[in-house]
Amino acid sequence: MEGDDPAPTSMIDRVVRVLDTFDGSAPLSLSQVVRRSGLPRSSVHRILERLVAVRWLAREGRNYQLGLRMLELGSLALQQNALREAALPLMRGLSASGRHGVRLAVLDGAEVVYLERIEGPVENGAPARVGGRAPAYCTAVGKALLAYAGDDAVREVLRSGLKARTRFTITDPAQFVRELQRVREHGVAFEREEAVRGIACVAAAVRGPGPAVAALSVCGPARQLDFTRLSPAVQQAALRIWSATQARPSLPLRGSEGAPVGDWPTGTLDSWATWPRMTDWL
Structure with a gap:
């Protein structure tokens, strides 16, 4: 994805970029989300943890996957x-x-x-x-x-x-x-x-x-x-x-x-x- 799209300029763009990395059923690690999104590691980590807090994502150990709130929506x-x-x-x-x-x-x-x-x-x-x-x-x-x-x-x-x-x-x-x-x-x-x-x-x-x-x-x-x-x-x-x-x-x-x-x-x-x-x- 890194070369396909312009760098996101807003927080919403970054959140969407992170969520778009979850395009399959397998959980993703922080490193995988960073690589797929093309965003800085520190930004990705903050976004992932916030998405876990609001139930859009779920964390199991060091891996992340889509959460119940996404299923509900x-x-x-x-x-x-x-x-x-x-x-x-x-x-x-x-x-x-x-x-x-x-x-x-x-x-x-x-x-x-x-x-x-x-x-x-x-x-x-x-x-x-x-x-x-x-x-x-x-x-x-x-x-x-x-x-x-x-x-x-x-x-x-x-x-x-x-x-x-x-x-x-x-x-x-x-x-x-x-x-x-x-x-x-x-x-x-x-x-x-x-x-x-x-x-x-x-x-x-x-x-x-x-x-x-x-x-x-x-x-x-x-x-x-x-x-x-x-x-x-x-x-x-x-x-x-x-x-x-x-x-x-x-x-x-x-x-x-x-x-x-x-x-x-x-x-x-x-x-x-x-x-x-x-x-x-x-």
């Missing part, structure tokens, strides 16, 4: 790719049927991250670019995800604060908890101009009998969105995405709490889960 990337592949045809169908915007998102702490989107004819600045983030508490996808994420995830959101984005944003913790309870009862989440004025969304969780792995939403102008008509369509699409991902036995999906959610037959989406009331937190 790779599994997550595969999961997200499988979700997008399963979701895209259904997202296109939802968008075409009503000329609405459609989004697929996952939960990351107190925020949602958008994995895929199909833009509708009227977006009005709705913040949903692929890879973009938005607060979970004021988005339909966020509510759909948080409703099945567990107590700790909701507490994290409440600790972060429910800041008003518009005059319609739910900012009262007790009201927000009741909103999540309604999502669990009806299987669908609504956003009525809570994140962006003029935009409304309806969302459903992509899940089996456990935490949601993603959420799907349809969005459009608040005065034109037909919640009654769209709700069952979004729920059915979310269920079909879940069923499609479960048809891949080589890819065990994981919920937002990290536990494998396994393979379950169609029709068990909500019947296996009973969810405790959360009003005693407040």
